[in-house]
Amino acid sequence: xxxxxxxxxxxxxxxxxYLDSFKPxxxxxxxxxxxxxxNLRIAMRYPANFIIWGVMPLLWLAxxxxxxxxxxxxxxxxxxxxxSGFDNFVKFAIIxxxxxxxxxxxxxxxxxxxxxxxFSGTLEPLFVTPVPRISILIGAALSDTVQxxxxxxxLLTTASFLFGVSYALTAIAPIIVLLLMMILxxxxxxxxxxxxxxxxxxxxxxxQFVGTALFTVSPVNYPLQALPIQxxxxxxxxxxxxxxxxxxxxxxxxxxxxxxxxxxxxxLGTTILFFWLVGIASFRYAERWTKNxxxxxxx
Amino acid sequence: xxxxxxxxxxxxxxxxxxxxxLRAINAIAIKQWKVEFSYPLSVLWFIVMPFLWFIPMLIAxxxxxxxxxxxxxxxxxxxxxxxxxxxxxxxxTGLAMSMFWGTGMSFRREQSxxxxxxxxxxxxxxxxLVWGSMxxxxxxxxxxxxxxxxxxxxxxxVTINAWGILPALAVVALSILALQGIVFALTCVVLxxxxxxxxxxxISSALMLVAPMAYPIxxxxxxxQYVSVASPLTWTVESFRGFLMYGFAAxxxxxxxxxxxxxxxVYIVVGILxxxxxxxxxxxxxxxxxx
Numbered sequence: 001x002x003x004x005x006x007x008x009x010x011x012x013x014x015x016x017x018y019l020d021s022f023k024p025x026x027x028x029x030x031x032x033x034x035x036x037x038x039n040l041r042i043a044m045r046y047p048a049n050f051i052i053w054g055v056m057p058l059l060w061l062a063x064x065x066x067x068x069x070x071x072x073x074x075x076x077x078x079x080x081x082x083x084s085g086f087d088n089f090v091k092f093a094i095i096x097x098x099x100x101x102x103x104x105x106x107x108x109x110x111x112x113x114x115x116x117x118x119f120s121g122t123l124e125p126l127f128v129t130p131v132p133r134i135s136i137l138i139g140a141a142l143s144d145t146v147q148x149x150x151x152x153x154x155l156l157t158t159a160s161f162l163f164g165v166s167y168a169l170t171a172i173a174p175i176i177v178l179l180l181m182m183i184l185x186x187x188x189x190x191x192x193x194x195x196x197x198x199x200x201x202x203x204x205x206x207x208q209f210v211g212t213a214l215f216t217v218s219p220v221n222y223p224l225q226a227l228p229i230q231x232x233x234x235x236x237x238x239x240x241x242x243x244x245x246x247x248x249x250x251x252x253x254x255x256x257x258x259x260x261x262x263x264x265x266x267x268l269g270t271t272i273l274f275f276w277l278v279g280i281a282s283f284r285y286a287e288r289w290t291k292n293x294x295x296x297x298x299x
Numbered sequence: 300x301x302x303x304x305x306x307x308x309x310x311x312x313x314x315x316x317x318x319x320x321l322r323a324i325n326a327i328a329i330k331q332w333k334v335e336f337s338y339p340l341s342v343l344w345f346i347v348m349p350f351l352w353f354i355p356m357l358i359a360x361x362x363x364x365x366x367x368x369x370x371x372x373x374x375x376x377x378x379x380x381x382x383x384x385x386x387x388x389x390x391x392t393g394l395a396m397s398m399f400w401g402t403g404m405s406f407r408r409e410q411s412x413x414x415x416x417x418x419x420x421x422x423x424x425x426x427x428l429v430w431g432s433m434x435x436x437x438x439x440x441x442x443x444x445x446x447x448x449x450x451x452x453x454x455x456x457v458t459i460n461a462w463g464i465l466p467a468l469a470v471v472a473l474s475i476l477a478l479q480g481i482v483f484a485l486t487c488v489v490l491x492x493x494x495x496x497x498x499x500x501x502i503s504s505a506l507m508l509v510a511p512m513a514y515p516i517x518x519x520x521x522x523x524q525y526v527s528v529a530s531p532l533t534w535t536v537e538s539f540r541g542f543l544m545y546g547f548a549a550x551x552x553x554x555x556x557x558x559x560x561x562x563x564x565v566y567i568v569v570g571i572l573x574x575x576x577x578x579x580x581x582x583x584x585x586x587x588x589x590x
Contacts, residue, residue, distance in 0.1 A: 052497060059504035063513060064359055070514035071372055071381050072363035079365025089363060205344045212348075216355050226362035 027138075031131035035139025036146075039113075043147055050147065054154025061097050061159060064221045065090055084223035086252060091165040095251050096220035098156040099244045102183055103218070105148040106141075107211050110190030113140035115197050133287060134280060137194060141187045168254025174261050175250050181268040182243035188275030189239050195279075195286030219244050239275055242267045314422055320430075323423040327431025328438065335439075345439060349393030350447045356385060356513055357455070376515045377550065383458060386451035387540045388512040390444045394471070395510075395532060397440030398433065398478050399503040403485030404496065405432035425578050426571065429486055433479055441471075448543075463542035463549070470538045473559055477531030480566025481506070487577040510536050531566055534559040 043049065068089050072080060076087050086092045117123040126136060160166060193210065200206055217227065217235040224232050224245070235241045246264040250256065335342050360369075360381055373379035405428065409415040418428055451457040481502075488498045509519060509527035516527045527533045534555045541549030 052501075056500065056504070059501070059508055062508055064356070066508075066518050067356060067385070067513040068359055068363045070375060070518045071360050071369045073371045077363045077365070080363050082365070083362060205338075205340050208344065208348070209351075212351050216351070216358070221355065221359045222362040226358050 025132060026134070028131045028135040031129075031135040032139040032142065035136050036142040039140060039143035040146060043143065050150045051154060053147075053151040055158060057097060057101065057155050058159055058162070061093065064093060065163065068093075068221075080222075083225040086223075088165070089221075090163045091167070091252060092223075092248065093221045094156065094159045094163060094165060095167065095248045096218075096244055097159070098152050099179070099182070099240060099247055100215070100218060100220045101148055101152040101155060102145075102179075102186055103214055103238070103240045104211060105144050106186035106190040107193055107207050107214070109144040109148070110137070110141045110187065110194060112194075112197060112207065113137070113144075114194055133283065134191075137191050137283065138187065141190055144190075145183055167251040170254040171250040171256040174256055175247050178243050178247055178250075178261075178264060178268065181265065181272060182240055185239035185268060185271040185275050188272065188277075188279035191279030192275070192282045195283035198283075198286045198290045214238055214240075217241075219248075239268075239271045242271070320424055320427050323421075323427045324431040324434050327428060328435040331432065331435040332438075342439075345397065346393075346443050346446055349389065349396070349443045350450055352392065353386065353389050353447060353451075356389065357382070360385060372515075375517050378544065380544075382455055383451075383544060384540065385513045386455060386457045387448070387459070387543050388536055390447040390451070391532075391536050391539055392507065392512060393443030393447065394437070394440035395478065395507065396503065397436040397443065398482055399485060399499060399506075401436035401439065402429060402432045402479075402482045403499050403503075404489060405429060406486055407489045407496075419582075426483075426574060429483060429574070430479070433475070433482060437475065444471075459543050460546040462546035463544070466547070467539050467542040470535060470542060470556070470559070473556070473563065474531060474535035474539075476563040477535075477559065477566040480563075480568070480570030481531075483567075483570030483574040487573050490577050490581045506530055506532055509533065512536055528558075529562075531559060531562040534562065 068077075068080075069075070071077075072089070075090055077089070080089050080092075081087045084092060114123060117126055127133075193207070196206060217231050218238055218241060219235065224235055224241070227235060242264055246260065249260070364381055367382060368379035369381040370379060372381050372384060376384065378384060406415060409418055409428070419425065448457075448459065452459060485499050485502065488502075492498060509516070509523050509530055510532040511527070516524050516533065519527060538549070538552055538555040538559065541552050541555065
């Protein structure tokens, strides 16, 4: 008789209604909700973070605005208007930074969520719970969306006030729809990053590199036309590119065109499908790879 | 054998003077390099990072200007060559970041790996630990500055005045004292607040914002212009860029260097006093190794 058999016989069977009736499922929404609530409860312990992460990006955004003002004059330049179609680069950039906050969150928060669990010593217990991993990932993503939305709204409001710009609210409904679709696509992207961090462990270099690369090719401060042609193709692989372009158009002009909206929604729909498939597949592969090497709890 | 050991310890405890501290500074810098080389990707990233940050600025500048000359910048600072202005100005970013983050968090790093108390009981001055970390970050950040300048010259056609290279290095050396004063203040924040990274992020980002790295301070809000004038980074970047663009003929160079010298004295004295007081306070409270 092996030691495992002996222990198994001696240990009284720890049963529960849930475990007795447990069948593997594709998705457990209760687990996702509980995980999201747990993360939000921790976040609420540090309320200043919501404000700080809303104000801090102002210190990163302002140097771009000041540089562009020093080079092109206050607010506008002929060259910028020609390539972007917009006459105010401050208005152009602030909305770009607002949307990009979600991209940053997908890398730093969703992608790093398992790393945080690892540092708290709860990663391995979490991985032995009888719930699909995808539920945990979605729970992490949902809580991060709530936190990021608060910080992004603080950023948009403060920056608009400080730089004296305003946006049209007439097309707010399509903006929200597109934003939600982009957030969904970014979830898939975040799953992919989470898988990479399970494998590579130390996320600092990886996340910083991915973040900087995405920021460079995204039309946050400048239009896509300012990029070299090859980089423009890469930009369309970033889940947020279509959303930034169309949300900006709607927020600045306030004009809703059904054709433009539908083509953007179709593009984002394709992106959601692509990134969810790739994200889940990458995460599953990374999880298997890490488990096979026994390095799940390793630092 | 035991006598030999005793005499080594006795010699160690008797060590004092500038040269002894300098050797300790050098040993700390080398130790930090050895630790960092265990993570080669991380070393590489922190060297190339300022250059990667420069690329979006370059694209944004090109989108606004649409060519190689900016008339608006010409009116503000006297040169229309915006690319050289920004490339040389932002080259200093990596060094400043390395100093603020690497050195400011040095105590926290030692605390996290459990070596802070051991280091504090070694027979060296407490501030030597910060100076040693500064020495390492000066070397690390310096590599980033060189890389960005070389890449700017090779890939973007930036021209550098060869006569200005040595004086620009002298400016960097001169700026170290004032920057170290800021770093001492940041170390105090870390010692008191423990997890002080958010405060360091805020202070370093604010100092970068008011420094004329990619734009002249004339475009800042008047209130921020006063803050900028009181920051050593402002005069360092102005004189560093002035020497590299115009050599000894750089406009306003004497004013910038005199201002930097005055700020050096003010910042280092205030920084050292703050550090001395905070370090004693934290030790008295027995909170040195608290997390």
